[in-house]
Amino acid sequence: xxxxxxxxxxxxxxxxxxxxxxxxxxxxxxxxxxxxxxxxxxxxxxxxxxxxxxxxxxxxxxxxxxxxxxxxxxxxxxxxxxxxxxxxxxxxxxxxxxxxxxxxxxxxxxxxxxxxxxxxxxxxxxxxxxxxxxxxxxxxxxxxxxxxxxxxxxxxxxxxxxxxxxxxxxxxxxxxxxxxxxxxxxxxxxxxxxxxxxxxxxxxxxxxxxxxxxxxxxxxxxxxxxxxxxxxxxxxxxxxxxxxxxxxxxxxxxxxxxxxxxxxxxxxxxxxxxxxxxxxxxxxxxxxxxxxxxxxxxxxxxxxxxxxxxxxxxxxxxxxxxxxxxxxxxxxxxxxxxxxxxxxxxxxxxxxxxxxxxxxxxxxxxxxxxxxxxxxxxxxxxxxxxxxxxxxxxxxxxxxxxxxxxxxxxxxxxxxxxxxxxxxxxxxxxxxxxxxxxxxxxxxxxxxxxxxxxxxxxxxxxxxxxxxxxxxxxxxxxxxxxxxxxxxxxxxxxxx
Numbered sequence: 001x002x003x004x005x006x007x008x009x010x011x012x013x014x015x016x017x018x019x020x021x022x023x024x025x026x027x028x029x030x031x032x033x034x035x036x037x038x039x040x041x042x043x044x045x046x047x048x049x050x051x052x053x054x055x056x057x058x059x060x061x062x063x064x065x066x067x068x069x070x071x072x073x074x075x076x077x078x079x080x081x082x083x084x085x086x087x088x089x090x091x092x093x094x095x096x097x098x099x100x101x102x103x104x105x106x107x108x109x110x111x112x113x114x115x116x117x118x119x120x121x122x123x124x125x126x127x128x129x130x131x132x133x134x135x136x137x138x139x140x141x142x143x144x145x146x147x148x149x150x151x152x153x154x155x156x157x158x159x160x161x162x163x164x165x166x167x168x169x170x171x172x173x174x175x176x177x178x179x180x181x182x183x184x185x186x187x188x189x190x191x192x193x194x195x196x197x198x199x200x201x202x203x204x205x206x207x208x209x210x211x212x213x214x215x216x217x218x219x220x221x222x223x224x225x226x227x228x229x230x231x232x233x234x235x236x237x238x239x240x241x242x243x244x245x246x247x248x249x250x251x252x253x254x255x256x257x258x259x260x261x262x263x264x265x266x267x268x269x270x271x272x273x274x275x276x277x278x279x280x281x282x283x284x285x286x287x288x289x290x291x292x293x294x295x296x297x298x299x300x301x302x303x304x305x306x307x308x309x310x311x312x313x314x315x316x317x318x319x320x321x322x323x324x325x326x327x328x329x330x331x332x333x334x335x336x337x338x339x340x341x342x343x344x345x346x347x348x349x350x351x352x353x354x355x356x357x358x359x360x361x362x363x364x365x366x367x368x369x370x371x372x373x374x375x376x377x378x379x380x381x382x383x384x385x386x387x388x389x390x391x392x393x394x395x396x397x398x399x400x401x402x403x404x405x406x407x408x409x410x411x412x413x414x415x416x417x418x419x420x421x422x423x424x425x426x427x428x429x430x431x432x433x434x435x436x437x438x439x440x441x442x443x444x445x446x447x448x449x450x451x452x453x454x455x456x457x458x459x460x461x462x463x464x465x466x467x468x469x470x471x472x473x474x475x476x477x478x479x480x481x482x483x484x485x486x487x488x489x490x491x492x493x494x495x496x
Contacts, residue, residue: 001164001165002127002128002131002160003132003133003494004127004134004160005023005132005134005166005167005169005494006156006157006166006169007019007134007136007137007168007169008169008186009172010142010171010172010182010186011172011182012139012140014171014204015173015205016137017062017066018204018240019171019232019481020135021069022480022481023134023481023490024036025070025477026482027494028070028071029475029478030491032494033130033132034070034132034134034494035067035129035130035133036063036066036070036134036135036136037063037133037136038060038062038079038135039081039123039151039156040079040080040119040138040152041059041062041063041079041138042082042091042138043061043062043083043084044269044270044271044273045062045273045274046059046060046094046271046408047060047061047406048382048408049064049074049075049097050073051097052075052076052097056381058082058094058381059078059082060079062079062136063079065240065470066078068474070134076097076122077096078126080095081094081115085269086308086309087309087312092308093111095115097381113149115151116149116151119151119155119156120155123159124159124163127160127163131496132496135157140153141186142189154194157194161197167197167199169198169199169201169229170186170187170198170202170226171204172203172204173204174204174205175207180219183201184220199226199493200228201217201220201226202228202232203231203232205232205233205234207234210231213231216228229485229489230486231484232484233480235480240473240477256283256284258284258286259284259285260286260300260301261285261286261288261299261300262300263288264288264305267313267317268313269308270307270308271306271307271308271341272306272340272408275451275454278459281467282459282467283465290302290322292322293320293321293325296322296325296329297325299329300334301335302325302326302329303338303339304337304339304341304343304346306339306340306341307341307342307345310350310357310358311350311363312358314345314363314366317345326368327366327367330442330444333394335394335395335443336368336444337447338444338447339447339450340407342446343369343438343446343448344365344371344373344411345365345366346368346369346371346446347367347370347371347372347446348365349362349365349371349372349373350363350411351373351374353374354377356375356377368444369415369439370415370425371413371414371425371446372415373411374411375411379408379410380408381408383404383406384437385402386402386403386404386405386429386432386438387402387403387429389428390426390427390440391440391445392426392442394443395428395443398462401458403452403457403458405451406451407450415436425439425440426440428440428445437449454470456469
């Protein structure tokens with residue numbers, strides 16, 4: 001009989017993704033055929049994985065990492081609905097890996113029934129292929145105003161119940177305060193048939209003496225009949241990006257004396273922020289999220305990351321005067337790196353006749369690379385293998401380095417169609433079929449490949465540093481789960 005373990009949270013950021021990742025690796029190490037699932041994710045952190053017909057598609061980064069932790073191939077069925085925010089009131093809908101513009105235009109309540117059908121199909125396929133499925137909820141399952149349309153928490157739990165055995169956990173962030181009230185309130189608002197699947201509460205991000213928790217867990221069990229089955233300590237530097245790419249407002253402390261500062265421009269629609277996670281582990285490197293001129297003033301590097309709305313983020317950048325700071329930084333011979341949308345912003349011209357990025361029209365880029373980008377369908381979503389060649393200072397350490405990464409973008413970029421064809425720009429990165437996906441002009445480098453910093457060769461070349469691998473992070477989380485759950489608890493729920 002199919003087995004599922006569902007991890008709900010009392011709120012966003014409670015620790016669902018981290019706990020699911022830990023459980024996936026814990027189960028995999030014991031030889032259990034386990035896979036992750038999340039019906040719907042809202043995030044601009046996405047990864048490229050195989051689709052059902054041999055094409056590539058997008059899923060949320062959290063489920064990508066959970067699949068790696070489970071030692072299985074990530075697929076689009078593991079996160080069938082991905083909502084990528086473009087504005088405060090609009091998101092692009094990615095359904096089973098592919099963009100659905102028709103659904104993106106529908107109101108949330110109208111499209112939920114359509115999305116739920118596809119999500120259930122994907123869930124049943126994952127369940128059919130694996131012995132155990134670890135399901136991550138979204139936000140809270142106790143949002144009673146959304147309950148009628150909540151296929152992500154309540155609907156998925158009912159699908160799992162109907163298909164086999166379902167056990168569920170409820171996790172809360174105790175560092176925020178009010179954890180016992182959050183746990184009790186969520187339990188009370190769950191539908192009775194799903195409340196009965198709840199096997200335990202988990203307190204996450206605990207700091208201090210565990211003895212101070214008493215009599216909280218005992219009192220909670222008296223009221224609900226549900227025990228606290230694990231208390232997870234505050235674990236900073238666990239090696240995984242935050243599920244929703246919520247970057248720190250303050251700079252990441254350097255490991256040891258600060259020798260260099262890398263400033264990532266944190267525009268409002270920044271995407272794929274998770275790819276900078278490895279920089280947190282470089283000795284002597286301070287990672288800053290830059291939102292104003294002062295954040296860029298003492299940076300050794302400036303990085304322009306991906307964006308879900310290039311035109312809007314480019315306007316935001318100019319309104320804050322960051323374009324002037326970036327140009328001055330480049331004139332001084334200091335490194336500027338643009339990744340995907342950041343590459344497009346560094347160019348001279350951006351043309352969007354169909355309004356794929358926003359309003360139809362054309363705009364000027366920052367002009368630091370003599371490139372012209374024209375937005376056109378279809379969206380380019382694929383895994384890439386690429387090789388640097390012909391790099392000059394200050395990027396010469398990457399010359400001849402081979403990398404694997406991924407592309408998620410609209411836009412075709414051409415250096416020959418610019419208004420400044422005589423500019424000294426060189427193609428320095430090509431994929432395995434020879435397509436140009438990277439250009440350099442002096443200290444300015446722009447590439448279309450995401451995921452460079454996850455390459456040990458890149459990290460060694462740029463920083464003379466080896467950083468912990470993902471497997472190291474997964475194993476540490478599995479060890480944490482092993483230490484914090486009561487003996488045989490996870491075995492009882494997960495062993496087929």
